[in-house]
Amino acid sequence: MPRQVGAWRRPLRERGAFAGAGPFFMQDWLQWDVFETQEPNTMKILVPIKRVVDYNVRVKVKSDGSGVETEGVKMSINPFDEIALEEALRIKEAGNAEEVVVCSIGGKDCQQQLRTGLAMGADRALHVTTDEAVQPLAAARILLELIEKEGPEIVFLGKQAIDDDNSQTGQMLAALWERPQATFASKVELADGKATITREVDAGLERLEVDLPAVLTSDLRLNEPRFVKLPDIMKAKRKQLDEIALDELDVDAGAQLEVTAYEPPPTRSGGRILESARELVDELKNKGLL
Amino acid sequence: MSRVLIIAQHGDGSLNPATAKTLFGAKGLRVDDIDVAVFAEDAGEVAAQAAKLDGVTRVIKLEHPDFAHPTAARLAPEIAALAGNYSHVLGPSTTFGRDLMPRAAALIGVGQVSDVQEVLDSHTFKRPIYAGNAIVTVKAPADRPVIATIRAASFSAAGEGESACEIISREPTAEDPGHTRFIDLETGGGEGPDLQTADRVVSGGRAVGSSEGFETIYSFAKKLGAAVGASRAAVDAGYVPNELQVGQTGKIIAPELYFAIGISGAIQHLTGIKDAGTIVAINKDAEAPIFEIADYGLVGDLFEILPELEKLI
Numbered sequence: 001m002p003r004q005v006g007a008w009r010r011p012l013r014e015r016g017a018f019a020g021a022g023p024f025f026m027q028d029w030l031q032w033d034v035f036e037t038q039e040p041n042t043m044k045i046l047v048p049i050k051r052v053v054d055y056n057v058r059v060k061v062k063s064d065g066s067g068v069e070t071e072g073v074k075m076s077i078n079p080f081d082e083i084a085l086e087e088a089l090r091i092k093e094a095g096n097a098e099e100v101v102v103c104s105i106g107g108k109d110c111q112q113q114l115r116t117g118l119a120m121g122a123d124r125a126l127h128v129t130t131d132e133a134v135q136p137l138a139a140a141r142i143l144l145e146l147i148e149k150e151g152p153e154i155v156f157l158g159k160q161a162i163d164d165d166n167s168q169t170g171q172m173l174a175a176l177w178e179r180p181q182a183t184f185a186s187k188v189e190l191a192d193g194k195a196t197i198t199r200e201v202d203a204g205l206e207r208l209e210v211d212l213p214a215v216l217t218s219d220l221r222l223n224e225p226r227f228v229k230l231p232d233i234m235k236a237k238r239k240q241l242d243e244i245a246l247d248e249l250d251v252d253a254g255a256q257l258e259v260t261a262y263e264p265p266p267t268r269s270g271g272r273i274l275e276s277a278r279e280l281v282d283e284l285k286n287k288g289l290l
Numbered sequence: 291m292s293r294v295l296i297i298a299q300h301g302d303g304s305l306n307p308a309t310a311k312t313l314f315g316a317k318g319l320r321v322d323d324i325d326v327a328v329f330a331e332d333a334g335e336v337a338a339q340a341a342k343l344d345g346v347t348r349v350i351k352l353e354h355p356d357f358a359h360p361t362a363a364r365l366a367p368e369i370a371a372l373a374g375n376y377s378h379v380l381g382p383s384t385t386f387g388r389d390l391m392p393r394a395a396a397l398i399g400v401g402q403v404s405d406v407q408e409v410l411d412s413h414t415f416k417r418p419i420y421a422g423n424a425i426v427t428v429k430a431p432a433d434r435p436v437i438a439t440i441r442a443a444s445f446s447a448a449g450e451g452e453s454a455c456e457i458i459s460r461e462p463t464a465e466d467p468g469h470t471r472f473i474d475l476e477t478g479g480g481e482g483p484d485l486q487t488a489d490r491v492v493s494g495g496r497a498v499g500s501s502e503g504f505e506t507i508y509s510f511a512k513k514l515g516a517a518v519g520a521s522r523a524a525v526d527a528g529y530v531p532n533e534l535q536v537g538q539t540g541k542i543i544a545p546e547l548y549f550a551i552g553i554s555g556a557i558q559h560l561t562g563i564k565d566a567g568t569i570v571a572i573n574k575d576a577e578a579p580i581f582e583i584a585d586y587g588l589v590g591d592l593f594e595i596l597p598e599l600e601k602l603i
C-alpha cells in the first residue's frame with residue numbers, strides 16, 4: 001500500500017505511546033528522521049467523522065428508558081461532519097491541501113462511515129477502536145493524539161453531532177491543542193497560512209482571521225456535500241484504513257458525565273383545524289393572545 | 291461551598307436577555323452566591339445592568355481592550371482562572387456561550403453539560419438530545435466544577451431586584467494568544483423585536499417564495515408586534531438572513547404565540563418551537579406534519595390568508 005509520508009511531522013510531545021502500536025507505527029518512527037529534514041510544503045486536513053442515526057429517522061426512546069432505539073436503524077455520517085469533509089475535499093481540489101484524512105472513534109461499525117468518507121474522496125482513514133461511548137472531552141483528547149501523529153494544518157469538524165447535540169468537541173480540541181478555533185463556519189477562505197472564516201452567529205455573520213494550524217467547525221450553509229458514485233465506493237475499498245486501539249493511546253477517555261435516564265419529550269398534541277381567518281382571530285382573542 | 295459564576299453575554303453596551311435567563315436557571319441550583327462576570331473593554335454600563343438583576347450577589351468587571359470583540363481563545367483562559375473559586379460556571383446556550391464554554395471546560399479539564407433545560411438539583415440536569423426527540427438526565431461529578439450552558443428558551447428571565455448589588459473590578463490574567471483576530475460582524479439590521487426573546491414570532495418557510503414574498507410576513511408581523519423568523523429552507527434560498535433561522539441549528543425559541551406560515555414542520559424546525567405557548571400553522575397541505583403539533587391550523591394559500599388576517603387584527 002503506498003504511504004504518503006512527505007507531510008509528516010515530529011510529534012509535539014515525544015512519548016512511547018505509539019512505539020508499541022505495531023508495525024504501522026514502528027515504520028513511521030523509523031522513517032521520521034528521514035522526513036523531518038524536509039520542510040513540509042503541503043497541507044494536511046484531518047476530518048473527524050461520527051457515526052450517528054440518520055437525520056431522517058424519527059428517534060424513539062426505548063420503552064424501558066435505557067436509551068434510544070438504534071436497532072435496525074439507518075446510520076450515517078453526522079451531516080455536519082459530511083459538510084466538513086466536503087469542504088476539506090474542495091480545499092484539496094483547489095490545490096490548497098495535499099491530503100485529507102478522515103478519522104472516527106468507535107466500534108467496528110464506524111468503518112462503514114469511514115469508507116463513505118473515503119468514497120467521497122478522502123485519501124485515507126484512521127479508526128480509533130473502542131466499544132465504550134466517548135464523550136466530547138475524551139474525543140478531544142483522542143483527537144489531540146492523532147494531531148500529534150499526523151500534524152494537520154486544519155482539523156475540520158462538524159459544529160455538533162445530531163445525536164448528542166453537544167457542540168463541544170471542536171472547541172475542546174482547540175483548547176487542548178492551544179490553537180485557534182473558528183466554529184459554525186459558513187465560508188472558509190485560505191491564504192498565506194491563515195484562514196478567514198465567516199461564522200453564523202446569533203447576531204448575523206461574524207468574520208474571524210485565524211493562523212493555521214486551527215480547528216474549524218462547519219455550519220449547514222458551508223456547502224452541499226457531493227453524492228458518492230458507485231465506482232468511488234469500489235475505489236474506497238482499496239484505500240488505506242488504519243486501526244488504532246484506544247487502549248494503545250495514552251489518553252484518559254473516561255466518561256465525565258453520567259446519563260441516568262432517557263425519556264421521550266412531552267408531546268404537543270395537535271389542535272384544531274379552523275375554517276376561517278375570522279375564527280382564528282376569535283380563538284386567539286378568547287385565549288387572551290391578541 | 292456552592293458558588294455560581296455566570297458569564298454575561300452583551301453587545302452594544304447592553305446585557306443580552308439570555309444572561310437574565312441563565313441567572314434564572316442558576317437560581318434553581320439553590321446556592322447562596324451567584325456572581326456575574328462581565329468581560330468588556332468598558333464594562334461600566336453592562337455591569338450596572340447586571341447588578342440590578344434579582345439574585346446576583348456580586349458583579350465582577352474584567353476590562354481590557356482585547357475584550358471589545360473577545361474571541362473564545364482569549365476569554366476561555368480568563369474563565370478557567372476564575373473557575374477555581376466556584377462550584378458552577380454557567381453561560382447562555384447562544385452561539386456566544388456554545389463557542390466559549392466548551393473551550394473553558396477543556397482548560398479546566400471537565401466535561402460540559404450543554405443546553406440545560408431543567409435543573410433537578412445542584413449536579414443533576416435535564417437536556418435534549420436528538421433534536422429534542424429524547425430528554426436525558428445527566429449527573430455531573432460532585433467533586434469537580436460544573437460547566438454548563440443554559441437553554442434560554444426553557445427559563446424565564448430573572449427580574450430586577452430591589453437594590454443593585456456590589457460591583458468589583460478584577461484584572462484579567464491571561465494574554466492574547468495572538469492567533470485569532472476579529473474582522474467584522476454583519477447583522478441583518480432587522481427591525482422589530484429580538485427573535486430570541488420576543489413574545490410573538492411569525493415565521494415563513496420555503497412557500498413564501500422570495501424576499502419580496504417575505505414582505506407579506508414582515509407586514510403581518512409588524513401589525514402583531516412580532517419578531518420574524520424562518521425555516522432553514524427559506525434561509526438557504528436567500529429570502530432572509532441566517533440569523534432568522536428557527537430550529538435545531540438555528541434559534542430555539544419559546545414565544546407565547548408562534549405562527550408557522552408555509553412551513554411543513556420538519557423535526558429540525560419543530561425542535562426550535564417545542565416550548566412555544568400557542569402554535570398557529572398556515573399551510574395549503576392539510577396533511578402537513580406541522581398540523582400534528584399546531585394548536586390552531588388554517589388550510590389554504592398563505593398569500594390569501596395572511597392579508598385577510600392582517601385586516602382582522
Ligand SMILES: Cc1cc2nc3c(=O)[nH]c(=O)nc-3n(C[C@H](O)[C@H](O)[C@H](O)COP(=O)(O)OP(=O)(O)OC[C@H]3O[C@@H](n4cnc5c(N)ncnc54)[C@H](O)[C@@H]3O)c2cc1C
Nearest residue numbers: 495496497521522523537538539540552553554559574592
Ligand atoms: C442537520 C439538519 C439540521 C436542520 N436544521 C434545521 C433548522 O434549524 N431549522 C429548519 O427550519 N430546518 C432545519 N433543517 C431542514 C429541515 O429538515 C427542512 O428541510 C426544512 O425545515 C424545510 O423548510 P420548509 O418547511 O420551509 O420547506 P418545505 O418542507 O418545502 O415546506 C414548505 C411547505 O409550504 C407549504 N406550501 C406551499 N405553498 C404554499 C402556499 N402558497 N400557502 C401555504 N402553504 C404552502 C407546503 O405544503 C409545505 O408544507 C435541518 C436539516 C438537517 C439535515
